[in-house]
Amino acid sequence: MSTSLVLRNVSKVYGRDGRAVSDFSLDVAPGEFLTLLGPSGSGKTTVLKMIAGFETPTAGEIELGGESVVTLPPYRRGIGMVFQNYALFPHMTVFENVAFPLSVRDVDRREIAVKAREALALVHLEEFADRYPTQLSGGQQQRVALARAVVFRPRILLMDEPLGALDRNLRERMKTEIKRIQRELRMTVVYVTHDQDEALTLSDRIAVMRDGRLVQAAPGPELYNRPADSFVARFVGESNIFDCEVVADGAGARMLRLPNGALVAAPSAAGEVVAHRLMIRPERISILRGEEVSGAALSGRIREAVFLGETTRYEIDAEGLSLTVKDQNRGAAPFPVGAHVALTWRPDDAVLLSD
């Protein structure tokens, strides 16, 4: 059932407001769960609207299963969609809502009943079939919307920030539900969110957008460990980012000079570029007692320590640089504020960013 989706050089320009999406290209494989991640205004919803057919691209090509759909109206694209506010029809019962995609396709009445029941069973809402949407809780409405979107086995499922209106506990439960249903139905999903946790939990691949452009599309771990630029690094997870300069030390090994003058070993992937930025995740930095530890990258003083349960988060002044470090709590007493510490990391845990 599932289909590939190809976006090729898609752009959307609004009248005088300017460019919402620029030269956006992306291939989504059949059965893949792809998330468009970005801050508000990054153009992710516009991309989704163009896939659904609510907006026409100013330029570019959109293909579903190898066929161009740009000229097709939404109702001929065979797409299922879950909306941010669910968009359930308030004048129809849960059953009628779920049956809607089938009934407008003139499916046989008995078949509608069977398939709608199936879809409701999939989201565990069989006994709510005769209620109206307003008589359901937010999480239940969300599941009705999901059932409606998948009842006709669409070629692809679009989800526009579907968990935005739910509280935290419910959001966690729904994440698992969505993932389970996607696996069960082996459906291609394009999911839009600004929440990195959602993106990391659900997706096979995440496409990070900024100002209408695709910045990086990669599986979650790669996005986290090898961000393409400082925007991705900051948007997905916490990060320490410094300007740095590639220099050669006395022995000819390549080193990085940080803004405070300290020299640290360069990651092996460092290219020939002269000016760089260095990114290191807070949990990849080891924190050691004492001012001088041989091989340490930096030394500094604890400015602030916040106990977070499984980790303690330190803000550290390191000779003019400010760093965040997350240290696993394994029972040792945390470092007090004001303590002098040494910081170190494996050279390959640091990432050189292109911008």
Added chain:
Amino acid sequence: MDVATERVRPRSVWQYLRATAGLRSLAPAAPLAILLVGFFLIPLTVIVWDSFGGLALDFASYRRILTEPVYFKVSAYVTLFSILLGYPVAYLLSSLKPRTAIVVSTFLLIPLFTAFLIRTYAWMVILGRQGIVNNTLIWLGFVDEPIQILNTTTAVVIGMVHVLAPIGIFTMYAVMAQIDRRLVAAAQVLGANPVRTFLRVYLPMSLPGVFATATLVLIMAIGFYITPALLGGPADTMISQLIVVQTTTLLNFPLGYASATILLLATLAILFLASLFIPLEMMWSAHEAQPGTGGSRIRPTGARRVRHALSAGLSPVFRVVENATFRLVGPLMSERRIWQWVFTATMLVFFVAPVIVIVILSFSSSPFVTFPPPGFSLQWYEKLYRAADWHAALIASLQIGGAAVAVGLVAGTAGAFALVRSPLRGKRALFLLSLSPIVIPVIVLALALYIYEARLGLLGSYVGLVIGHAVLATPYVVVVMASAVRGFDRTLEHAASVHGARPATILRRVTLPILKPALTTAGLLAFLISFDELLVTIFLLGRLPQTLPIKFWNDIKYQFDPLLSAASTVIILAVVFAVGISQWLRLRRIKRRAVLGNGQEMTA
């Protein structure tokens, strides 16, 4: 970005239509445009043009009118009293819990929706020589013989305030309901006494509502016909009476045209002045004036500047007056708002009393209109039951009303969709234009349509009469439906579309069913307008069967007996029933929302 590098797609019909979406989006407004241009703008242009003899530029009629004694004094009184008496009621109404507010507003809605004619008739009964007021005064020994109240300016003002004050209350209420009462609490916490809080915080925020009411009541008052014609004396001639007399009795058409033009210009001038201070949409529905629809014009900048200048100069005076007032009325402003309730209750009695008087009178055993009736009898209902002329009038009214509702609903709803959803600029101007038939005095429209339809050969035909009613009814449909369409969540249409519904299916299965409550309201309102309509009908009826208001009008003038009150009671019952049902539905909705709110808290 180089445009040439962007690949231009082959355009399908679908895309072509989307590309022209701006213009296409206005297509549903076509019936509305035909109605407004063809039977409103052109007829008005015709009488304005003819009022100075066209190219002859003969202004003799204008010179004559300016010498006629026409009084705007009554309109000024009516506006003043409507605001002074209405403001406290609106204030209390806006501070009540929704359920209580619905109950209180029912007592305003019932008289509001009872025909002008019936209420004016009631005032004739109450204020007449044998009326309640005179009988009471004599019984109390204040006077020895009946005093003249009917056919005086006082009677006109009472009758018009009764009609216009409820409208003013709802207009002010709409603005007050949006004022955040926490600001009042905040001002008091910060140390302002209640009088100062009211004058410095609440009153300024409610002033746009007062301005809107003043404008609305004033333009309605200067065009009034029924009340001054029936309750007033010769000294109270209003300009609309002058127009009717000139064009139907004296057949001095140029003078009628000129009077109508002056009335039209006066109305437009008032509206123009008002538009400097408030968004005009505010007068017909507060929702239209929400931020985001009217943009930066929401703020009453003119009013603010004037107020600012005033308060800067008079600040010390204010402070003294405020403190003195607080000493005086402080004890009255108790927590339980007892005085507000007393005042509001008095006003509600004033609004409802005429309706009750009519109902009681309809059971009178006397052949004359005396109150209280000497005994109980059902004779007038028996007469009404056998009165074929009343039955024919009812049927005529239902037919015309049904046809006007059909035309108004189609033109108004389609037009509202176009006005709300079109991305084109200038929508606001089109919206105001579509409201204008209910803004300008009815007499002007009646005269204009009379002349125009006579030239088209439509005068005295069903089509002509229905068009006249539809022109008056459609703006109400536009107001109701525009606000409903604006509140309609378009993602529902997107959801239907992406899940396989074609545009026609979406309209039939999603959009219209969800808008059904608004369509019902709009249809009822349109019907009521047509059902109550007198002036346009007088001019356009020709030899068609009499409608109910015409029958009523003739009977009031020529055979004043309690049969009228029996007929009125039947109509009042219908109004009470309709208002009761709609208020009950609103109550139920509030209750359901409350229950649901609790339910959600429990599941969360």
